[in-house]
Amino acid sequence: MKLKFTKMHGAGNDFVVLDGVRNIISPTPALVRYLADRHFGIGADQVLLVERPTINSVDFKYRIFNCDGREVEHCGNGARCFVKFVHETGLSYAHTIRVQVQHGVSTLSLQENGEVLVDMGSPGLTPVQVPFDPSGLIPVSDGDDLLWPLNVHGSTQWISVVSMGNPHAVQIVHDINAAQVLRDGPFIESQSNFPNQVNAGFMQIVSRHEIRLRVYERGVGETLACGSGACAAVVAGIRRRVLDSPVRVRTRGGGVLTISWNSRHANNNPSVMMAGPASTVFKGEIDIPNCFLV
Incomplete structure (x- = not known):
């Protein structure tokens, strides 16, 4: 055929x-x-x-x-x-x-x-929407978000959980180039807290309107870009009050996506809008x- x-x-x-x-x-x-x-x-x-x-x-x-x-x-x-x-x-x-x-x-x-x-x-912002099982975990508040502790190779990594129709676990890192994406990504992907597995995002804050992002996608590995991952990272950053919409997301492949989300909108949880090339x-x-x- x-x-x-x-x-x-x-x-x-x-x-x-x-x-x-x-x-x-x-x-x-x-x-x-x-x-x-x-x-x-x-x-x-x-x-x-x-x-x-x-x-x-x-x-x-x-x-x-x-x-x-x-x-x-x-x-x-x-x-x-x-x-x-x-x-x-x-x-x-x-x-x-x-x-x-x-x-x-x-x-x-x-x-x-x-x-x-x-x-x-609209993003899913509760564990059941992701889905994420928080049993046994004690979160901490960060702005409007809750950060959940994951034990990753013996160290605690604090993650935001977001659904963009698919599950994401997002963390902030100091240096995106030094982030252990290929080591920690598959470990986070397969954590039992995520019954459908999860996409692991690693976000470096450049300014309130710009981030750099790497994503380890479930079932794929690290990709040069992840659109839903970019949306999830921006939502997490806005909820943590370190980002303001719109946000330019610089991907590993060099492309730039523009993500907008007005979390203070009257309907309380508006759609995330993404613009980029194809x-x-x-x-x-x-x-x-x-x-x-x-």
Whole structure:
């Protein structure tokens, strides 16, 4: 079987994007792992599948699969690539698109400067929303936030827990280059306090309107950018009163995302808005061995 694809990236977070509107595609875990493999497949952090919606009043549905084959809830960088993909393939020419994701609906808007603005929805700020099991842990207050102690390799790391439709654990570090992301990230990811595992964010405060960020994504490893992780970090920083909206997030891949969240808004917990680039790298066709179609 031959499968057409588009390779894209958002600030370095890279994707294989598939058209499931015009084609019937069954994304088995084995197929996802094959496509995402950087040696034997195409190579990507995630595989995105664009489909027809199953609910009214939205334009598309899109599904997100980490490179380990697991389907996940949300991906901010992928959402921006999604908008560019449907425009480039002629699936839609609308500047504002409503799209169905695993746990809700996102509104995406193509801006005149070529960037995509994504309504990421309201953050989940309680342990049950993340989900996070705080049993046996005693938090400390920091501004409007609660910091939870995690024992990581014998030392205590204080984290904010935030859901952006997917779970995040965010901590502040002094020097992002010295942060032990590759050592501590997988340890935090698999902590039993997080029943669905967690994305581990490491944030360095540059100013009240700028941070540097590294994220160890569950099922992927450290990526060059993480859109939902950028949103979670900014929400945590605003709640801890060390950041003010809007915030420029400098990613490991060199890209910059702009995150806005007015936590003092009248409705008390407004949507997080993310703006950033999306790029097409190349388009192609790949032969899929039969063993990956079962």
